[in-house]
Amino acid sequence: MLGLLEAAGLTGRGGASFPTASKWRAVAERAGGDAVVIANGAEGEPLSRKDAMLMEKRPHLVIDGALIAAESVGAGRAILYAGQEHRRAVLAMRRAIRERPSFERGRLELVEAPKSYIAGEESAAVHFLNQGVAAPTAIPPRPFESGVGGRPTLVQNVETLAQAALIARGRPAGSLLLTLGGAVARPGVVEVPIGATVAEVLELSGRHGQPRAVLMGGYFGGWVGFEEASSMTLDPHRLRAAGGSLGCGVVWVLQENADAVGATARVMARLASESAAQCGPCFFGLRSLADACARIASRLPQANDLHNLRHWSDMVQGRGACKHPDGAVTFLRSALRLFEAEFAAAARAA
C-alpha cells in the first residue's frame, strides 16, 4: 500500500500537502500493531465545505480509507473525527458505521470535533481525544511519535483517506475536491482532475462579474491576483514547486470592485478570535494585527498602522506552539503584497 501511495504521489488534502506515504511510513515504523488512525474531518476552515460534503455523500469511502490506513500502519483503532457543526456529515458517518460488518465496526469510533478553527490541528485533535480539550499542544512529541493514549497516531484528512481508498482499488489519484465560493455563480464543492487550471474551474462554476483576486487555500492560504490565478495549475506538486500551495482546496473569488482591505480585515478578525490564547505572540499579536487592519479598513487608521502590519507580522511569525500565527501572517502578507495600493490609500485616509 505504501508503494502504491508513493507511486500515485498522493499528498495530504488537509492543507499542508505533505506526502502521504512518508506520513504512513513514519507511523508504521513506530507502531507494533497498536497505532491509532484519526480520520480528520473537523474542517474548521470557514470557507471550506469539501470534507463535510465528502463525509455526507461518500461516508463509506472515507471509512474504507481509514481502515486501509489502519491496516497499513498497524493500527487497531480508527477514529472518525468530524466537525460537530457539519450535522449532515456526522449523521451520514454514524449511519455508515452502523452499516459496516461487526468486525470493522468494533475498530471504528465517531467523535464530534468542537466547532473551532484549530480543532483540526493534529495535536489539538489528539489532545481532544486524550483529555477532551481541542487546543494544540507543544511539539515534540508529534502525534506520529506519541498521540492518542501515547501511541503512534496517524492524523489524516478525510479526503486524503478517500483518495487512498481509491488508489487501493487500482484507481489513479487523479482528482481533487475544491470548495468554490465568493463571486461565482454556483458556489459549492466540485471534484476536478489534477492539472486543471483555476480558469477552467471557474468557467465550470459560472463567472459572476469580473474577478479581481482569488483567495487560494482559505484563511491559511493567500490572495492571488486573478490573472495569475487563472493560469495556475491545480496540482499539489507543481504548485509546491512554484512556491504556492493548494492548501485545503478553497478557491474563493473576490470581485473587481469589492473592498479588498475590508475582506482582509474580516479574515484577520476571525483568525485572531480563533487563537487558543496559549501563546502570547499569537493571542496578542493577531489581535493587534486584526485591530490595525480593521482601523485601516474603516478609514480610521492610526499613524503607524500600515508599517506595524509588516513589523508585527515579522514578530509573530514562528512564535506559536502551532502554526496558527504563521498561517495568519502568511495570509496578511499576501494581502499587503497584492492590495498594496488600497492599503496605502486607506492608511492615508485619516
Add this chain to the structure above:
Amino acid sequence: MNNTLLWYSTRGAGAVSLVLLSAVVVLGILNVHRFETAGWPRFLTQGLHRNVSLLALVFLGVHIVTAVVDPFTSLGWLAAIVPFSSYYRTFWLGLGVVAFELLLAITVSSLIRRQIGLRVWRAIHWLAYGCWPVAAAHGLGTGTDSGQLWMWLVVGGCVGAVGFSVAARLLLPPRDPLSEPRGDFRQRVTRGPSR
C-alpha cells in the same frame, strides 16, 4: 608570578560566576512573573536571562581552566569532571563540579529545546533551583576569600537577591494575562459530559 596570576584568576572568575549565576536566577524568576515596566520591556528580561547565563559559562570556563592548569594545585582534569574525585577539599570542590554539570545540562537542554520538547526542557530547567545553592555552597566552603568582608558582602547580596526572588516565586502566583481568554477558549473546545 605566573602561578599567582592563575590563582587570582580562579578566585576572581569564581566570584564573578556566582554573581552572574545569581543574576540569571533572578532574571529567570522575573521572566516567570512577566515583570515589566515602562522602561524595562519583557524581551529585556528574556534576553538578559539568556545572555547572562552564557556569560556565566564563560567565567566558569575561566574559573575551572585556571584552577586545573595551575601547577601549584595540580588538581588534574579528572577532578574537574568527576564530582568528589579531587584529593584537595574533596567535598567542597566536588560541589562545584556538580553545580557546573547541572548548569551544562540546563544550558544544553535550552539550546535544543525544540528537539526535546517543552516538558523535558522544563523538568531539566527546574534543576536551576538545585544548581544555584550548590554553587553558592561551593564558593563559601572552598573559597579562599570566603572569610573576607567584601566576599561576605558579595555572597550576602547574591543570597539576598535569590532568596527574595524565590520567596516571590513561591508567594505570588505567576501573572498570566492569558488565563482569562484561555479559559474562555477552553470552555468552547472542551468535551461536555454528554459524550
